[in-house]
Amino acid sequence: MIEPGMVLRRRDRVVYRVIDDEALVLRMDDAECLGLDEVGAAVLDRVDGRRPVSGIVDQLALIYDVERAQLERDVCAFLQELVDAGVLQPAAGGG
Amino acid sequence: MSFHRFAGRLWDRDVPLSALIELTHRCNLQCPFCCSQPGEDPAGTPLGRARLLRLLEELRALQTLFLTLSGGEPLLHPDLWAVGRRARELEFAVRLKTNGHALDEEVARRVHEEIAPFAVEISLHGATAATHDRHTGVPGSFERLRHHLDVAQRMGLRTTLLALVTRHNEDELDAMRALARGRALPLVLDPVVTPRHDGDPTPRDWAPTARGRARLRALLSGGDAPAPDSDEGARRRFCGAGASTLAVDPYGVVSPCVQWRTPVGDLHEQDLESIWRGPPMEEIRRLSEQARRDREARPGTALGWEDCPGIEHLDGHHVGCAGHGACEEREIEVE
Numbered sequence: 001m002i003e004p005g006m007v008l009r010r011r012d013r014v015v016y017r018v019i020d021d022e023a024l025v026l027r028m029d030d031a032e033c034l035g036l037d038e039v040g041a042a043v044l045d046r047v048d049g050r051r052p053v054s055g056i057v058d059q060l061a062l063i064y065d066v067e068r069a070q071l072e073r074d075v076c077a078f079l080q081e082l083v084d085a086g087v088l089q090p091a092a093g094g095g
Numbered sequence: 096m097s098f099h100r101f102a103g104r105l106w107d108r109d110v111p112l113s114a115l116i117e118l119t120h121r122c123n124l125q126c127p128f129c130c131s132q133p134g135e136d137p138a139g140t141p142l143g144r145a146r147l148l149r150l151l152e153e154l155r156a157l158q159t160l161f162l163t164l165s166g167g168e169p170l171l172h173p174d175l176w177a178v179g180r181r182a183r184e185l186e187f188a189v190r191l192k193t194n195g196h197a198l199d200e201e202v203a204r205r206v207h208e209e210i211a212p213f214a215v216e217i218s219l220h221g222a223t224a225a226t227h228d229r230h231t232g233v234p235g236s237f238e239r240l241r242h243h244l245d246v247a248q249r250m251g252l253r254t255t256l257l258a259l260v261t262r263h264n265e266d267e268l269d270a271m272r273a274l275a276r277g278r279a280l281p282l283v284l285d286p287v288v289t290p291r292h293d294g295d296p297t298p299r300d301w302a303p304t305a306r307g308r309a310r311l312r313a314l315l316s317g318g319d320a321p322a323p324d325s326d327e328g329a330r331r332r333f334c335g336a337g338a339s340t341l342a343v344d345p346y347g348v349v350s351p352c353v354q355w356r357t358p359v360g361d362l363h364e365q366d367l368e369s370i371w372r373g374p375p376m377e378e379i380r381r382l383s384e385q386a387r388r389d390r391e392a393r394p395g396t397a398l399g400w401e402d403c404p405g406i407e408h409l410d411g412h413h414v415g416c417a418g419h420g421a422c423e424e425r426e427i428e429v430e
Contacts, residue, residue, distance in 0.1 A: 013211070015160065015186040015187070015188055016160075017112070017158045017159075017160045018158070019105065019108070019110050019112075019158050020108060020110070024112070024160060026160065026188050026213070028188055028213045028253070029253070031213075031214075031253075
């Protein structure tokens with residue numbers, strides 16, 4: 001379960017590109033690709049292994065006109081999906 | 096969203112998702128059907144290390160993800176390691192396209208540790224020593240390849256076998272598949288023996304026979320072809336050449352695709368973005384749209400097996416294209 005205080009990072013050998021606001025994510029070890037829409041790309045692009053989830057939400061709140069609590073729930077749920085998909089993992093020492 | 100759908104959409108959006116750099120045309124094998132001229136061109140000025148490294152930065156800025164390091168034989172190029180390490184830092188998905196002849200224990204270890212490639216693509220020319228060695232012109236190359244495949248697999252390198260289908264190995268397609276399956280390796284079969292980059296048609300003497308091509312079609316239709324793409328009908332270009340792919344030769348000449356060698360720029364004189372957005376590449380895209388319209392005017396034609404504009408450019412004939420208009424994508428699916 002992703003919490004606002006957690007810090008996440010991309011797994012090793014997961015690379016991506018943001019193209020026209022969409023993201024193509026590649027897990028190199030099994031050649032699995034994942035396409036993300038504009039919002040998904042915006043979230044992934046802010047996962048840097050240092051910034052907590054709450055910080056990502058803060059940044060997205062400046063872009064998207066969504067009530068903050070709802071935005072936080074949506075972002076946490078989406079990040080959990082990326083963890084489950086083998087794209088992200090908790091950063092060491094980051095909660 | 097599937098990779099094919101995402102990549103296919105890029106055909107119309109002019110983002111070079113895939114790039115191929117031929118580091119050198121030198122090679123340690125002597126395949127008579129190779130599309131590269133053997134050895135270096137004395138009239139050409141190879142790209143130096145600094146320009147190669149700057150090229151990586153330019154590709155990164157253009158959002159390239161898949162970077163193929165090819166040749167000739169890329170393992171012979173002294174800057175492979177510097178280029179590979181920088182490519183890793185820039186988070187490219189690096190494909191190393193090699194004949195495997197130099198991929199001994201020490202080299203494989205360096206590839207694994209320094210480049211950490213997405214894939215190592217190794218050429219296979221037959222299922223027997225007699226056939227493979229006939230293709231490479233080097234006795235013992237098959238046994239050496241088998242040993243180096245052992246090394247690569249033991250090292251954990253994600254390895255794919257690439258087999259160019261010729262009239263001299265077309266009877267071993269099933270055996271090559273069995274060899275690949277026995278090692279749990281994907282095998283990509285390519286039926287297109289192209290003329291040399293300078294138009295010399297000699298390699299076409301090795302092209303598969305009609306029977307061999309029919310056998311290959313049967314194999315591909317048996318499950319190795321890419322999955323159908325629901326967006327396919329909406330695309331306006333023949334393929335991704337010059338639209339989602341580009342190629343760079345050892346001398347800095349940029350072309351839309353390794354199979355479509357029309358020069359569109361020179362990295363000694365131009366930056367990559369200028370080339371990518373310049374009029375010659377725009378003309379390539381126009382031709383690609385025309386090629387698609389031409390093909391669609393012939394209902395019933397199998398998608399992607401005819402009329403590759405690049406090969407037409409090389410030899411003036413229509414021949415089968417292995418790419419299904421998605422050459423750079425197949426290795427991901429054929430596993």
